[in-house]
C-alpha cells in the first residue's frame with residue numbers, strides 16, 4: 001500500500017533534519033524523513049562541528065556562512081540547548097608572509113561587514129595563552145564558535161517530530177518515479193507518494209541523483225579527527241584545527257583525503273594531526289588521545305553548496321553541501337521559503353545545480 005505525504009526528505013542528517021524542522025514550523029502536516037540508517041549515521045555524526053565563517057573564501061561565501069552563524073543563538077532558543085558556544089575563532093600563523101595574506105582577507109571581509117582582526121603575537125598570546133609562543137600572530141573573528149553535532153541533529157529531529165514530522169529509519173530509498181504532479185518513492189520498507197521531494201543525502205547525493213537521472217556532482221573527502229581525554233577547560237577560542245568541547249575533550253584535526261567512502265583511520269594522518277596540535281598548542285603533548293575517528297565530507301565538485309530546485313523536474317529539490325553544520329539553520333530556512341513561497345529572502349541562484357552539467361557522466 002502507498003502512503004501519501006506532501007513532502008518527503010531523503011536524508012535525516014543535519015541538513016535534512018534542519019529542513020524538516022524549519023518546514024514543519026510553517027506547515028505541520030505531511031512531512032516524512034527517510035534515512036537509510038539513522039540521522040547521525042552519516043557525516044553529521046563524524047564532524048568537528050565548528051560554526052565557522054573565518055577564512056572562507058570568496059567573501060560572498062563567507063557572507064552566506066555569516067548569515068547562518070547569526071541564526072544560531074535563536075535556534076538554541078527554539079529547539080533547545082545544542083551546546084552552541086560563540087567562542088570566537090582564532091587562526092594562528094607563524095610567518096610574516098601569512099600576515100600579509102591575513103591583512104588582505106580582513107580587507108575583503110570588511111567590505112561585506114565581517115570583522116576580522118589581525119592580531120600581533122602579543123595580542124594572540126594574550127587572548128589564548130596556550131598558543132605556541134613562536135606564533136607570529138593570528139586572525140580573530142568574534143562570530144565563530146562550535147556546537148555539539150549530536151545534540152544539534154537530535155534537537156532538530158525532536159522539534160520536527162513535535163511538529164508532526166515522521167521519521168522512517170533503516171529505510172533506504174531504492175527507486176524514484178516521477179509522474180505528473182507527484183513522485184513515487186520506493187524504499188526498503190515500502191512505497192510512498194509525495195508532491196515535493198527533497199534530496200538531502202549528503203555524501204550519497206550522486207547515488208540519489210542517479211535515481212532521477214541527473215548528475216549531482218558531490219565527491220567524498222575523508223577527514224580524520226583525534227579526541228583527547230576530557231581536560232580542564234583551557235582553550236578559550238575555537239582554533240582553526242582544534243577545539244575544546246563542553247565535556248573537556250579536545251577534538252583535533254581536519255585532514256582532507258580522497259579515499260571514497262573508506263572510513264578507516266590511518267597512523268600517518270594520526271601522527272600528522274597530533275604534530276599539528278602540538279605545534280599550535282604545545283601543552284597538548286602531554287594529553288592522552290583516547291580515540292580517533294574519520295568522517296566523509298560531502299564535497300560538491302566546486303566546493304560550494306548545491307541548493308534549490310532541480311531544473312526541468314517540478315517540485316524536486318536538492319540540498320548538498322560541505323560545512324553543513326555551520327549552514328544548517330540558513331539552509332533549513334531558505335529551502336522552506338523556496339518550497340512554500342517560491343522565492344528566498346537571501347538569493348541562492350549562485351548555488352543552483354544548474355551551474356553544472358546535469359547529464360549523468
Ligand SMILES: Cc1cc2nc3c(=O)[nH]c(=O)nc-3n(C[C@H](O)[C@H](O)[C@H](O)COP(=O)(O)OP(=O)(O)OC[C@H]3O[C@@H](n4cnc5c(N)ncnc54)[C@H](O)[C@@H]3O)c2cc1C
Pocket residue numbers: 010011012013014015016017034035036037038039040041042043044045046047048049050051052171172173174200201202203204208221222223224225254294295296297298319320321322323324325326327
Ligand atoms: C572530518 C570532518 C570535519 C567537519 N567539520 C565541519 C565543521 O567544523 N563545521 C561544519 O560546518 N561542517 C563540518 N563538516 C561537514 C559537515 O559535517 C557536513 O557538511 C554535514 O554533516 C552534512 O550533513 P548532511 O545532512 O548533508 O549529510 P549526512 O549527515 O551524511 O546525512 C545524509 C543522510 O542521508 C541518508 N541517505 C543517503 N542516501 C540515502 C538513501 N538512498 N535513502 C535514505 N537515506 C539516505 C544517510 O543515511 C545520511 O543519514 C565536517 C565533516 C567532516 C567529515
